[in-house]
Amino acid sequence: AVFLALQLLVSHIITPNGTPVLGDIARALIFILVGTVVATLSEKKQILEDKLRTYGRTLEQQVEERTNELRQSKEKQRAILEGIGDAVIVLDNDLNIMWTNAVAMNQCGAVIGRKCYEAYKLLQKPCAECIARKTYADGVLRTSEEEGILKDGTRINFIASCSPIRNPDGGVI
Secondary structure, eight states: OHHHHHHHHHHHHHSOOSSOHHHHHHHHHHHHHHHHHHHHHHHHHHHHHHHHHHHHHHHHHHHHHHHHHHHHHHHHHHHHHHHOSSOOEEEOTTOBEEEEOHHHHHHHOSOTTSBHHHHHHOOSSOOTTOHHHHHHHHOOOEEEEEEEEOTTSOEEEEEEEEOOOBOTTSOBO
């Protein structure tokens, strides 16, 4: 823009074409103003892009750190649950088995995805006094004496403990 402004003024001086000098000066100043604005905006754009890249890298690093923390926490939880000497089973609100520890797997086989009453009692519908359904309804920890059937057909008596797992809003999941 500065080059164009200077060229306009020089060409007017070298070959006057009858146009008023003030008009050429005004056009030259407009070129300079536009050039200055474009240069300033380009510089600010570059600064903002650099800041954005820096923020992006920082955010990526924070996400990676948080992901690693969550992974470690999940591994600790899994190690604790796998280390318990009793069967541990996680149910959803439809009484589907979502997860078991190795003890439960050894006792009853591959039961994930099945209904708890089908897998452990060979029933077609939930028990009349199902503590899991009651716990889902009111969020209260319950225990009861139960009878179950192992994968080899052996009948066993055990104490079932049903503890609610809550979502961030406090609802039982």
